[in-house]
Every structure is written in C-alpha cells, then in structure tokens.
Amino acid sequence: MQTYVALLYSIILGEGRRVVMSDLKAMAEGLGLKNVRTLVATGNLVFESGKTSIATLEKRLESAFERAFGRHVDIIVRSAGDWLKLAASNPFPAESVDAGDQVAVRVMRKAVAEDAISELRTRAAEDEKVHLVGGDIWVAFSRERPSSRLLAAANHKRLGVGTSRNWNTIRKLAEMVAT
Template sequence: MQTYVALLYSIILGEGRRVVMADLKAMAEQLGLKNPRTLVATGNLVFEAPATDIADLEQRLEAAFEKTFGRHVDIIVRNAQNWLTLAAGNPFPAESALVGDQVAVRVMREPAPVDAVAALQAYVAEDEKVVSVSGDIWVVFSRARPSSRLLAATNHKRMGIGTSRNWNTVRRLAEMVDSRQ
C-alpha cells in the first residue's frame, strides 16, 4: 500500500454549499481507498491505496467527486514521497517559520511553464517573493496587502491546473504522511 495526498481545487459546490469532509471521506471509501482522513475543511485528503498511476487516480477521484457532489473539481494527487520532497524543498524556510500562513505553494498537475513563472515577476510586490521548485510555484505573500496581484496571476489559464496550500497545511500534511511511512 502507498500513501497519497489529494488536494481539491475547490470545495464550493454552489452558493452556500460546501463539501463536508465526512462526505469526502465516505466518497474515498466507496472508491476502495483505505484509511481516508482529512486535514482542515479545505479539501485535503490523505489515504492509502495500492501503488498506481497518479493520473489514473486523479481521474478516478474527479469522476467520483462529480458523481457524488454534482460538480467537476480538479484534484491533484501526490504520493507520500513526492509530498515529503515538496515540503522539504520549501525555498522560504525563514519566512515559513515566521508567517506560515503567508507562504504558499501552488501544487501543479504538470510543471508550471518556465516562461509563465518568469512572467509572474511583473506581479510581485516589494515585500513578496515567487520561485518555481520542481514545477510547483512557491510564493511569499505580502502581509500588508490583503489582495495580492500575484495570487490572481497564478491562475489556471496562465499556469495550468494546480491548487494552492499555505505552508501550515503543507507541513501538517507532511506530518500526516510521514507518520504512515
């Protein structure tokens, strides 16, 4: 059995409707995934399954989600080792220790295009940073600006399919999968 992390792009089903994590866990169990558990109510799922192709697992989860909740949502899956590598590769450890909620990574299905990541520099405010690590996009957001231009610039159209998680969530998911190794 292999441990996996699945990240939902959105848990909003419509006006006033959100995915309940107990329902997400039940969906995973119906797919035959073992020991599904969630972290906070933002669409983070950790589970065990036989080693398989990641793209196939993403497609199965997305199809089950659409059938269960009536809406398509992109789901990014990483195996445990890949997730631990992602967490260990945090290029902003000092900032993460101080303001873990202001450091985020956009976890990509396919590596972000190099030219698109370079173009993000035009959106970086004076107190922000952005860098690509192994195709995922790490960002330090401004504490002074509640709405960063950089956040909007890291969208699907420019970067491809991905979803963002702050450092606190990345770290806690790493702890969850590391305890299963």
C-alpha cells in the same frame, strides 16, 4: 499499499454549499481507498491505495466527486514521498517560521515552465517573492497588503491545473504522511 495526498481545487458546490469532509471521506472510501483522513475543511485527503499511476487516481477521484457532489473539481494527487520532497523544498524557511499562512505553494498537475515564473515575478509586490521548485510555484506573500496580484495571475488559464495550500497545511500534511 502506498500513501497519497489529494488536494481539491475547490470545495464550493454553489451558493451556500460546501463539501463536508465526512462526505468527502466517505466518497474516497467508496472507491476502495484505505485509511482515508482529511485535514481541515479545505479539501485535503490522505489515503492509502495499491500502487497505481497518479493520473489514474486523479481521474478516479474526479469522477467520483462529480457523481457524489454534482460538479467537476480538479484534484491533484501526489505520492507521500513526493509530498515530503515538496515540503522539504520550501525556498522560504525563514518566512515560513514567522508567517506560515503567508507562504504558499501552488501544486501543479503538470510542471510550470520557467518563463511563466518570470511573468509572475513582474506582478509581485516589492516585498513578495516567487520561486519555481520542481514545477510547483512557491510564493511568500506580503504581510503589508491584504491582497496580492499574484493570486489572479497564477490561475488555471495561464498556468494549468493546480491548487494552492499555505505552509501550515503543507507541513501538517507532511506530518500525516510521514507517520
């Protein structure tokens, strides 16, 4: 058995309806996934499965989600080893200690090209930073501004399928898969 992390792009089903993590866990268990755990109520799963391709796991989870909850949601899957590598590659360690909620990574299904990061950097505020590491987009957001132009610029249409998690969540998921 191998351990995996799955990240849902959205857990909003419609006005006033969110996916309940116990229902998400039950859905994953219904696929035969083992030792299924969730982290916070934002669509993070850790589970074990026989070794299979990431694409196959993503398709199985997305299909099951649509059957269970009535709408399609993109789901990004990484192996435990790849998740630990992602967490270890944080280009903003000092910022992460000071403000883990202001450092995030957009975990991508397909690696983002370097030229896309150049475009994002033009939208960053003076006190924001953007780095591409292993095809994923790391951002250190401004502590001074309540919103960032980077969020709108890093969307599916421009960069492809991906979903963002802050450093606190990244670190906790790494702890879950390391045990």
